[in-house]
Amino acid sequence: MKTYAPSLIVVSLAMALPVIADENSKKEIEKIVVKGELLPTSAKNAANSIDVINKAALEKSGADHIQDVLQQVGNINYSSGSSRARFFQIRGIGERSQFVDPVNPSVGVAIDRIDYSEIANAATLFDIDQVEVFKGPQGTSVGANAMAGFINLASTETGSGQEGKVRVSMGNYGFQQLAAAYGGDINNKAEYRVSVNKVDGDGYIENTYLGRKDTNGIDELSVRAMLDVEMSQEWTMKAVLHKFDINNGYDSFSLDLNRTTLSDEPGFDRQDTTAIALTNKYQGFSFADAELFISHSNSDLDYGFDEDWAYGQYNDDWSFTGIHPDGYSSTDYYFRKRTADQLDLRLTSKDKDWVVGLYNQQKNADLTRQYTWNDSDFLSDYDVANIALYGEKRFALSDSINITAGLRVENYQGDYADSNGTVSSTDDTMWGGHFTASKQYDDAFLAYFRVSQGFKAGGVNGEALSKLNDANLQQFYFELREHASFKPETLTNVELGLKYNSNDNKLNAVATLFYSTRDDMQIKQWLTDNSVVPVFVGYLSNVPTGSNYGVETSVNYKLTKSIKVFAGLSLLETEIDNIDRLEEDPVTGEDVSVNISGREQAHAPKYQFNLGADWQLTDNIIANVSFTGKDEFYYSYSHDETADSVVLANASLTYKGDVIDVTLWGRNLTDEEYGVRGFYFGNDPRDGWVAKNYEQFGEPRVIGIRLDYLF
Template identity: 60%
Template sequence: MTLNKTAIAVLTALPFFSLAAEPTSKNNAIETIEVKGELLPTPESKAANSLQVLTQESLEQSGASHLQDALQQLGNVNFAAGASRARFIQIRGIGERSQFVDPINPSVGMAIDGIDYSGIGTAAGLFDIGQVEVYKGPQGSSVGANAMAGFINMYSTQPQENAANRFRVEAGNYGLFNVGIAAGTEFNSDVQGRFSLNQLTSDGFVENKTLNKDDTNDINELSFRGLLDVEFNNEVTSQFVLHYFDIDNGYDAFSLDQDRTTLSDEPGEDKQETLALGVNTTYTGFENTDLTVMLSHSDSDLAYGYDEDWTFVGIHEDGYSSTDNYMRDRVANQADIRFVSKDKSWVAGVYFQSKDVDLTREYTWLSNNFVSNYEQTNAAIYGEKRYALTNDINISAGLRIENHDGDYSDSNLVNESTSDTMIGGHLTATKQYDENTMVYTRLSRGFKSGGANGEALSKLNEPGLERYYNLLRENGSFDPEVLNNVELGMRYNNTDRGVKASAVVFYSSRHDMQIKQWFTNEAEVRELGEQPEFVGYVSNTPNGANYGVETNIQYQLNQNVSVFAGVSLLSTEIDDMYRLETDPETWEDVRVNINGREQAHAPSYQYQLGFNWQVADRITWNTSINGRDEYYYSFSHDEKSQAINLVNMSVTYQGDNFDVTLWGRNLGDKDYGVRGFYFGNDPRDGWVAKSYEQLGEPSVFGLKLDVLF
């Protein structure tokens, strides 16, 4: 899709059209939110950044239990499944879509209570999450290499917020059962705490005909989050964080018949067990500055695997049987030390992170298990300065210099080291037209480090892949990617009128784009009867562009009805990219130029439209429609998803000490893909290459009871 000037002008002006409406009440205040993902304290209405905040109330209305359930509410945000949960997220068309052998440096970072969960978002459950902040565009100053495309910042309900204690029980179709408790207390005037414990189970949306089971793609997730705030004296305060996640999900999602029935005889799994500790300490005893020290440690055991043939033994005389399993042990440590001026006008800090990831791959066609180790060390210095140029014009500038050192080794005697020093930051100008209206211009730069293609290197001497030797050797490693971004934005927040609106126009230029590509030995399978090989690797292509518009508005029509809407447009391009394809007639490998094609997982439009209606004194009705355009699944083929429009609804009854919510998502029961591949995997039709999709959730509904105490 190409954005024309008229469309940009209309959508940028969308929020202003609603501002002329006469308010029906002067008491329609919209909640003031302070965001925590900026380096300096910032109200959402003053954030010179493309940002959407999901409050606890909005998450509860949709029945969302995991971050993936809420992503449909966000403009220019998409996700790829390929596992039990959508742990891979794309913002403005940029982001990874899977992980198999090789370590990845995510384009979209994620933190929960200040602890890094980038790339392992299965843990992103939403029970007792107080706020989700989604930053769009490079966050090169505040986050660095894990946020070239954007950043998702999740915070538990805080102890000092005096939130109600809550016991929840929830049931729904497809075997959904959810039980949880969240409670806080003040031990004394200096010590406050809050914890949440949640168990979520579901059978999933797949029926396995081979095993005669309906829970091979099930959800089984236990989560615990605890916070303890301690004021040691007038100058020292700390927050201690404890997380424990035990996730034991099934993975049986792809069907040869392109429906919700599978034929696997060895269904896969998607597991995560994480123990994480963190402490955030602030010292205010210096005369001109405050010192904040943030430390965290996390240890995660991850297991992901699947039935590669998707079938049972004996389905066809040409069939094969194979499983592929990946077990990772991920240990991460981070330290962030920063000084903040008393007037909150500047910040300067240093950051350190180390990750040690051990992988064991159990694969049918390997004579021995494949083992690899990846050690990564990041070190950065960063800072930001905000300056009032006049009473209504402010300038801010941020800079981050970050070094990544990576050491990769594996059981195939592959050793590869990388070292990248990268620079990111932003220069931003804001003008406050009046107490309600702020406009800004932001120039920003983000980056992500390079790395090693261990899978490609490990296949150099693989039988049946001899003719791919040069391709694999040339793609043994890849370079860093840089994203330069310019955006013009507006925020309007009028509590008297009950109006909150934002609009952003952006243009991002990608340099040395990191592209995940795949090839399979189709010719050898057909001509020589070799076993199928699917080899993935990351390469760099010279340039790409991502540009578009993002708008959002909330408006309180009267004391009982509020409406909300958001429209986002996105146009993406690839410059001078080639991929390897097999000619279906000659079975020769050919290089195909896809210059100018749209990027993967980048729908050209997304929208949300809905309302909240206080039907009676205790009854609230919420309805929303979410939609997005079709998009390419990958760079290695041209298969697309479907355009979708999803209807969601909830009705809540608020009692004196309890809430009851009846909710439903995808009420039209639309089938739509959330991950897609293109290859031959069905022996019944002679291994003809075709598109295979993992389907998103069908029509789901549930009844939720919250007892408040």
């Protein structure tokens, strides 16, 4: 097991920033409240590893989706394989894709408390007030969806105290945005806010066969509305409505390993979600306040791609005319209907030092897969019911020492059935929680120690079971049968955090050391066969253990009255134990089992950093320059191909007027080419199906101008 040099740790511990924010006074810093915690917690005093990105920091980079800002957060990565990133990895842990089988996420996503795990195409950022990234297990507050961490998005609050806004943005690659947000008071007991956001863009791919530049384009409509009503002196109610209508293209992978594609049937990545939530708070009890949160969401999720990434057709005699005589033509389409209902009932003490709650979620996902090589549509149905009891208690041992303990016990039941006759049920009872001790040495310095455990449920590999009798996969029969299902995984994390906020607010810093162990670690593996036509089968399996450890640091320093500098460095070491995979022997051509124990985990770069400055040029003009970078990382467990290391340069220049704000922004200004998803197999008949590292690339140089009219 590798270790860090002591000098590197010392340097890292000297750097930190608990809040990625553009606050200008100590008073403003103290206003930042972490909304994803069970009990009221300020970001400054949170004894947990949390990065909070406020609205100013979100907007200065021209970001319109969560994937555009995660580069600035240490030890968080994402995978694409879709039009938008919707699977995230925190400290090297998290899913990377979803095809046939249901996914139990390691990193949860919520927008206004509504669960958007697995469907984060909806994580658009217009009128989002705050993004919170929780690192490490959130086993008490969230449970099964947050073994590795949790991403929480909160919309701008209601009422006339918030600014109204109309936004018009334009950029290269056909980027256009038209958006508006407004709120106000209906009367002295009710207030509201509504935001509407429309984003369009061509994407960063040119389809040379079709002569189009929009086959990987963006077409997104986001609507969010909130209503707060004071029903009585003791009873308040909040209603939330979401509507996301996303009609994006998906045409990202190129046989020529670049940004030009040859697909004759480019794919799609669509999401149509309607969600509603109600929160009732009652303060009439003498011993505690009661809160009931309920939500319902309904989503149609359509995802598909041109599997051959090329053009061509079959003739009457089944010969092929197209990119090559040995080519093939097929498409793979997935149509899901997802419904989810949440109920969260909690009691919180009047002193806000304890909370107990009951949580229940019912979720259903119906899949219809239309695949060229299937005789008929593949259908599956997955019902999930999880119920949990949780609680958290805070103790003050002295004026400066506080203890917090939390516990969650959760039962997770899943029922799976498909058109191949596979019927399987899982029933897992898991527990998580944390014990945290913190000491406030003075107004400026806080230290904490935290031990936490998170969990995620097991499940069934329906795709593997469905392929048991596939004539093209007979050599994998025993491998597939062995991995019909997989067990729950648990993550235990030990963490030491240091936070410093100077009294004059010139220096804000945090450093976090963590060590995590994974038991019954779930990993995604792939079996491929190109003997007749390309066949790909994915499945989840368990390996005994894995370890993830490292350090996260950053610093925010007000160098002069007009210049603020910030920097961050995160280091990560990961390891897997006792993992085998099938590889083709280069001599015999047979599939043999190869052990890759000791290798790094997938999508887990060893380092990430950010460095930059904000410069108040005049009373009205602000300049920002930043650099973000990360190390190379493995794409998968089924092969050893990697994404290259990368450094991205970003900048913005903002004019702030009385009613008009104008921002010029640019990301990846040096036009670096970097991968965000990779597969290794043969798919090009022109070179005899030689296996290659096919990559989906992140955004190239993008520049734009944004105009906001404020009222």
